[in-house]
Amino acid sequence: MNAEFGVTAWGHAWLRIAEPTRVTRPNSLLPKARKLSRDNNFADLTVIPGQLTATVGEQQVHLTVPQWPTESLTLVSTLLADLPPTAPGDLPDTLATALRQAGVDIAPAPESLVAQCDCRARSSYCVHVLATLYLLVQAVDERPALAVELRGAVVTGPADADWVPLGEVSVAGFYG
Numbered sequence: 001m002n003a004e005f006g007v008t009a010w011g012h013a014w015l016r017i018a019e020p021t022r023v024t025r026p027n028s029l030l031p032k033a034r035k036l037s038r039d040n041n042f043a044d045l046t047v048i049p050g051q052l053t054a055t056v057g058e059q060q061v062h063l064t065v066p067q068w069p070t071e072s073l074t075l076v077s078t079l080l081a082d083l084p085p086t087a088p089g090d091l092p093d094t095l096a097t098a099l100r101q102a103g104v105d106i107a108p109a110p111e112s113l114v115a116q117c118d119c120r121a122r123s124s125y126c127v128h129v130l131a132t133l134y135l136l137v138q139a140v141d142e143r144p145a146l147a148v149e150l151r152g153a154v155v156t157g158p159a160d161a162d163w164v165p166l167g168e169v170s171v172a173g174f175y176g
Contacts, residue, residue, distance in 0.1 A: 005034070005134055009096035011141035013106035018125075018133040020110060033130030037138065045135055049152050052136060056128040063132065064114035067152035072104045076153045089143035091155070096144075106147055 006015030019030065036056060045054045052063040068076065079095055086092070096106055115129045140147045145155040 004038075005137045006141065008141050008144055009093040010091065010106060010144040010147040011137045013096065014133070014140050014147065015137045017107055017110045017113060018130050018137070027130075029125075029127045029130055033127050034134055036127065036131035037134035042131075042135060045132075045139065047136075047139070047146060047150060049149060052132065052150065054132045054135060056131050058118075059128045060118045061128050061132045062116045063129070063136075065150050066108045066112045068104065073152055075099075075102055075104060076148055076151075080148070080153065080155060089145045089155075091144040091148070106151075108151070 006012035018033070019027075042054055042056055046052070050065050050067050052065065054061045067073075076099065079098055080091075083092070083095065099106060110125075115124050117126050117128045119126050119128055121127070149155055
């Protein structure tokens with residue numbers, strides 16, 4: 001079976017919030033949450049450093065993500081500056097490995113994440129929050145820089161000279 005969520009080291013780190021490895025019993029909400037994110041039941045997803053908001057069905061979900069401390073941000077900035085040029089939003093998995101080896105967690109501990117949902121569920125990680133986490137994992141898999149931007153790092157640098165945004169490619173000239 002192919003992995004659908006967390007296919008990069010970056011997305012996998014965030015997936016551990018929704019699917020922690022230390023559980024005593026399966027979470028019955030996970031299949032429904034995966035289905036909600038797969039079926040694109042989101043009106044919007046807004047990500048800014050330290051905050052994530054989404055509308056799942058009719059429910060508003062807000063996640064507050066703790067920022068990295070200053071020493072971690074300094075290390076991340078140094079490692080980012082040493083990277084070779086890449087496509088905008090892309091980060092190599094080797095950087096994720098380097099961060100883990102330096103003791104910097106890509107994703108926060110699940111208990112440090114503050115989750116709020118408009119639904120009437122009594123748990124802090126209701127199906128809407130879990131679906132939002134799955135959507136975040138997919139977004140991080142597609143654009144790994146989102147993982148470090150959400151924790152407070154600024155990803156800048158030269159883009160790969162050979163990379164061209166797909167929207168700028170002329171269809172007539174490409175197939176011409």
